[in-house]
Amino acid sequence: MTTGKQLIKGNTAIVEAALDAGCRFYAGYPITPQNEIPETMSWRMPEEGGTFIQAESELISINMVFGASAAGARAMTTSSSPGISLMQEGISYMAGCELPAVLVNVMRGGPGLGNIAPSQSDYFQAVKPGHGDFHIITLAPHNISEMYDYTFDAFDLADKYRIPVMILADGLLGQLMENVELDRSRKPALLNAPKPWALTGASGRKGQRIVSLLMQPGALEKHNMDLNEKYNLIKKNETRHELAGMEKNPEYLIAAFGTCARISKGTMNIAADAGIKTGLFRPITLWPFPYEALKEAAKKVKKVFVFEMNLGQMVEDVRLAVGDDSKIEFYGRPGGGVPTAEELFEFIRGKVK
Secondary structure: OOOOEEEEEHHHHHHHHHHHOOOOEEEEOOOOOOOHHHHHHHHHHHHOOOEEEEOOOHHHHHHHHHHHHHOOOOEEEEEOOHHHHHHHHHHHHHHHHOOOEEEEEEEEOOOOOOOOOEOOOOHHHHHOOOOOOOOOEEEOOOOHHHHHHHHHHHHHHHHHHOOEEEEEEEHHHHHOEEEEEOOOOOOOOOOOOOOOOOOOOOOOOOOOOOOOOOOOOOHHHHHHHHHHHHHHHHHHHHOOEEEEOHHHOOOEEEEOOHHHHHHHHHHHHHHHHOOOOEEEEEEOEEEOOOHHHHHHHHOOOOEEEEEEOOOOOHHHHHHHHHOOHHHEEEEEOOOOOOOOHHHHHHHHHHHHO
């Protein structure tokens, strides 16, 4: 794809970022609203000398990614809500085996098959995934430029920490087109870094294996303790957020991620015209969640308004950060409901009278 400014869809930006970051293995199964990713991968990946596989199911997809990653490849799969649910066992196995990979969830309405409208109802599934004591890094873009940037970042983060990394988007961001300039000059930081743990054949070295079944007494406990040390390091080094409007000393703070944060920036403008000063706290890493940064920002305001396209998921982390439930006001739209900036403003205005 050409460099410079271009009109590009969010799902397509993810493909280009993955290829630019050195991803050369993709396995996936079609599900709306992320189908442009496997469709575009089916012809772009062979152009880059990589492997594209449309698997029989999401279960097969994640396990193919497991195998490719274990062999040292930069590997990726994508899906939407119920498809990610089917991958949860494989994601847990990858976390247990410390295998890097990039996962993309372009969320749709649920529960069940739900609908194909954009939603944010997989927050819990992303930040509290699978079985066992493990975490995955979760990045939440809110525009098309970030769909590219964070996907690119995800591959380096995955290799740096030997951990699955998820891009948590939604149907609106996947289908939206924006005129953006993708930074095609970036180079993957760890693309050619050695992976001595990878299963590349035992010629010239002692054989090794990658397992998540640890049956010796105390072995699994020690492994979990070692993983926790890594998770604490990630919390220390990789927590990201955006804080907007605080220079105007706002009385109120909006907390939102992804599409809701994007909409909330319009709400801030409407509120300003009405004489209500608001700031915005946008977590970029949903895990690790930026608790301390939100705690500090919340000290400076009267109320924190939490907006989500669900019935209340991130709000639980906001409560942990703020510590004072009386300061928190929640507004959510579930099942594919997308609020308008005006709608969110009316909610704010009704609570500050």
